[in-house]
Amino acid sequence: MSEPLVIDRQGVDALIAVLIDRGYEVVGPTVRGQTILYDTITSTEDLPVGIRDRQEAGSYRLEERGDDALFGYVVGPQSFKKYLTPPGTVFWKGLRTEDGFETVEADPPPRHAFFGARPCEVAAMRVQDDVYLPVGDGVYTERRERSFTVAVNCTEPAATCFCASLGTGPAVSDGYDIALTEVLSGEHHFFLAEAGTDIGEDVLADLSARPAHDEEVVGARRLVVHASDHMGRSLETDGLQELLSANLANSIWNEIGNRCLTCTNCTMVCPTCFCSTVEDRQALDGSSAERVRTWDSCFTLDFSYIHGGPVRSSPGARYRQWITHKLSTWQDQFGSFGCVGCGRCITWCPVGIDITQEAAAVRERDIRKVAVGIPSVKEVLE
Amino acid sequence: MHPVPCRVRSVVRELDDTFTLDLEPPSDGWSFVPGQFTMLYAFGVGEVPISISGDPGDPTRLVQTIRAVGPVSDALTSVAVGDVVGVRGPFGTAWPMELAEGRDLIIMTGGIGLAPLRPAILHTLEHRDRYNNVTLLYGARSPGDLLFAEQLQQWRGRFDLEVLITVDHADRTWRGPVGVVTSLIGRASFDPETAVAMVCGPEIMMRFTIQELERAGMTEDRLFVSMERNMKCGIGLCGHCQLGKFFVCKDGPVLSCAAMTGACWTREV
Ligand SMILES: Cc1cc2nc3c(=O)[nH]c(=O)nc-3n(C[C@H](O)[C@H](O)[C@H](O)COP(=O)(O)OP(=O)(O)OC[C@H]3O[C@@H](n4cnc5c(N)ncnc54)[C@H](O)[C@@H]3O)c2cc1C
Ligand code: SF4
Ligand code: SF4
Ligand code: FES
Numbered sequence: 001m002s003e004p005l006v007i008d009r010q011g012v013d014a015l016i017a018v019l020i021d022r023g024y025e026v027v028g029p030t031v032r033g034q035t036i037l038y039d040t041i042t043s044t045e046d047l048p049v050g051i052r053d054r055q056e057a058g059s060y061r062l063e064e065r066g067d068d069a070l071f072g073y074v075v076g077p078q079s080f081k082k083y084l085t086p087p088g089t090v091f092w093k094g095l096r097t098e099d100g101f102e103t104v105e106a107d108p109p110p111r112h113a114f115f116g117a118r119p120c121e122v123a124a125m126r127v128q129d130d131v132y133l134p135v136g137d138g139v140y141t142e143r144r145e146r147s148f149t150v151a152v153n154c155t156e157p158a159a160t161c162f163c164a165s166l167g168t169g170p171a172v173s174d175g176y177d178i179a180l181t182e183v184l185s186g187e188h189h190f191f192l193a194e195a196g197t198d199i200g201e202d203v204l205a206d207l208s209a210r211p212a213h214d215e216e217v218v219g220a221r222r223l224v225v226h227a228s229d230h231m232g233r234s235l236e237t238d239g240l241q242e243l244l245s246a247n248l249a250n251s252i253w254n255e256i257g258n259r260c261l262t263c264t265n266c267t268m269v270c271p272t273c274f275c276s277t278v279e280d281r282q283a284l285d286g287s288s289a290e291r292v293r294t295w296d297s298c299f300t301l302d303f304s305y306i307h308g309g310p311v312r313s314s315p316g317a318r319y320r321q322w323i324t325h326k327l328s329t330w331q332d333q334f335g336s337f338g339c340v341g342c343g344r345c346i347t348w349c350p351v352g353i354d355i356t357q358e359a360a361a362v363r364e365r366d367i368r369k370v371a372v373g374i375p376s377v378k379e380v381l382e
Numbered sequence: 383m384h385p386v387p388c389r390v391r392s393v394v395r396e397l398d399d400t401f402t403l404d405l406e407p408p409s410d411g412w413s414f415v416p417g418q419f420t421m422l423y424a425f426g427v428g429e430v431p432i433s434i435s436g437d438p439g440d441p442t443r444l445v446q447t448i449r450a451v452g453p454v455s456d457a458l459t460s461v462a463v464g465d466v467v468g469v470r471g472p473f474g475t476a477w478p479m480e481l482a483e484g485r486d487l488i489i490m491t492g493g494i495g496l497a498p499l500r501p502a503i504l505h506t507l508e509h510r511d512r513y514n515n516v517t518l519l520y521g522a523r524s525p526g527d528l529l530f531a532e533q534l535q536q537w538r539g540r541f542d543l544e545v546l547i548t549v550d551h552a553d554r555t556w557r558g559p560v561g562v563v564t565s566l567i568g569r570a571s572f573d574p575e576t577a578v579a580m581v582c583g584p585e586i587m588m589r590f591t592i593q594e595l596e597r598a599g600m601t602e603d604r605l606f607v608s609m610e611r612n613m614k615c616g617i618g619l620c621g622h623c624q625l626g627k628f629f630v631c632k633d634g635p636v637l638s639c640a641a642m643t644g645a646c647w648t649r650e651v
Contacts, residue, residue: 092384094425100466101425103384135617245626248648275621277614282426289426296620303622306612307451308584317650325624332627 002201004217005193005209012070012191013044018206019113024148027083028115034062036076041115044070055158055343058352068189071116071182074158075342079121079271080114081128084143091291113148119169120342122151124271126175130334131274151176155223159232160343162356168340170227178204181220192220235356243363244328250367256358257316259351264297266345272338298322327359385423385468390461396447396529401459405444408469413441415476416501417608417636421616422446423468424457431613433498434472439508447497473616475636477502477580478606483512486572488579490591492521492563495582496529498608502580510542517544517570521563524551546570564594574599582608589647592639605639626651
């Protein structure tokens with residue numbers, strides 16, 4: 001790709017305008033109530049300008065930063081999966097006919113430009129790509145292929161972030177059309193803009209941007225490296241896959257199960273969680289029916305219901321299923337972790353259950369280690 | 383993936399709550415292998431996984447046997463000849479018909495579990511010379527609950543197939559064994575060193591059966607089960623059917639016990 005460019009806030013506005021002009025619905029971060037959510041934006045006015053988010057286990061708060069940063073916060077409770085697999089998507093409609101029924105396709109989706117996508121978010125889309133694209137899921141594939149991604153590198157991670165442990169951030173490495181890095185120091189406030197694809201380059205060519213000086217590039221890169229060294233949390237990934245698959249019988253799951261409310265928050269906010277269910281609806285007169293897909297969660301009882309009762313009736317078994325899938329069986333299934341280290345599940349868990357802490361606790365109490373480490377009564381007496 | 387409307391050619395009442403549908407296959411050239419299932423859709427009501435219970439050698443018929451246990455299976459068993467139901471599939475893995483060639487074959491099942499194994503039995507009978515001793519061990523609640531009773535009677539009359547049947551509760555007409563299906567293992571003639579077993583039933587029944595077959599000298603790599611999990615998509619997308627690292631809809635339903643490992647038998651996995 002061509003060399004990095006420099007734009008200012010007007011340039012960012014111009015970028016949004018170009019995308020709208022090219023037929024994209026631009027969706028990005030915007031303040032709604034006390035939270036940063038994704039919604040349609042038309043200019044930088046819609047962004048959470050000068051806002052910071054304070055995140056901790058079970059807590060989320062917005063504050064004034066006292067500056068004009070456009071991207072001075074990280075991720076809110078939503079991810080772009082709300083656009084790629086919108087809950088309530090109609091798969092198809094069926095109409096009763098003389099001799100049975102026929103199915104008709106749902107309407108084509110809008111073209112989205114995902115604006116201000118954090119590296120973990122971009123990584124999460126790649127994780128979901130591996131789930132949906134090989135199967136050829138129509139809903140996801142069509143939306144994903146029509147989408148455009150403007151990523152924003154992270155320079156100020158939250159206390160709940162641990163993307164550096166998973167190699168998914170704080171710099172975006174792949175899967176973006178344009179990447180921005182915001183630099184705000186004293187007088188200087190500019191954005192390094194880099195294309196990741198031909199179409200990204202084409203869009204950047206529509207802006208009046210100048211090539212970046214070397215110092216500007218180095219300065220911007222340094223901010224991102226600094227972020228990498230200041231992650232709020234970390235996750236030890238060494239041997240993690242085997243650790244969890246070997247600890248299904250650990251008593252820790254019951255203990256976590258005692259705290260977990262099985263509220264499903266963690267799965268709803270997670271950008272990689274893909275579990276879904278379908279609802280079949282029928283018009284009252286029986287003339288038509290439709291199949292609708294909605295998000296589902298492995299934390300509900302219905303999720304694993306088979307005739308006779310749910311397979312996972314205890315909350316502990318459901319938490320075990322979730323974390324083991326994220327950090328172990330996802331590797332078997334898709335060759336990557338099902339976690340990108342965005343920290344959302346930590347922030348939005350009402351009781352503050354923390355995936356990094358629980359994984360560390362399992363490591364601490366690894367039943368393989370404990371089984372060997374604790375001598376039997378007989379051994380002690382001898 | 384849309385369900386393909388398929389016309390019902392005939393409906394056979396097998397038991398009070400169990401019916402076999404003979405459907406027009408979704409397309410010309412449609413075929414399946416023993417062990418596979420389809421997602422059957424009752425218009426506007428819902429869609430559920432149902433095994434194919436017909437003859438794999440006859441691709442002109444899609445035969446499925448359904449026990450009515452809830453809204454969707456009720457709707458599917460209430461259809462009449464000429465109605466249509468939606469079909470997606472076939473999905474899933476096959477019983478190891480080739481591995482069993484040249485060996486003794488044990489087929490163990492209970493209740494409605496005979497339906498997913500019938501294609502395997504029909505296949506062995508069609509290619510009988512490829513297999514050594516073939517034994518069907520089948521358990522039902524009572525003599526009145528025997529699925530495919532007429533066909534079982536025919537099979538019992540054959541010299542090249544051993545059929546052993548047990549019931550939990552006998553009545554006055556019953557002259558056979560009473561008790562769980564595992565109690566029949568001792569009566570079957572098979573070489574535990576080489577035989578292949580195919581097992582389908584409730585999970586608890588499969589656990590005990592596998593234990594008993596291992597006790598009899600069989601090894602995990604020759605023991606196969608058909609697992610049951612909640613299924614919404616059939617193609618590895620909805621997450622419902624997960625069993626450890628497996629998506630039962632595409633990595634199963636037929637799984638080898640060697641692949642299942644201890645993790646899959648852990649409670650509530
Ligand atoms: C691979 C496979 C093959 C099967 N083959 C057969 C067969 O040949 N004949 C037969 O009668 N039944 C079979 N079943 C079981 C059958 O799918 C359930 O009986 C059916 O889903 C019940 O749905 P329902 O709406 O009528 O009842 P409810 O019990 O009210 O079910 C509500 C919902 O729970 C889910 N569910 C309930 N029970 C099961 C179950 N046992 N397995 C999976 N999902 C379930 C379904 O999504 C269902 O819509 C099979 C299941 C699997 C997984
Ligand atoms: S598991 Fe938690 S930290 Fe990991 S991607 Fe999902 S929400 Fe983010
Ligand atoms: S871990 Fe927390 S967020 Fe997830 S279901 Fe349990 S209580 Fe809810
Ligand atoms: S049934 Fe949906 S993933 Fe297997």
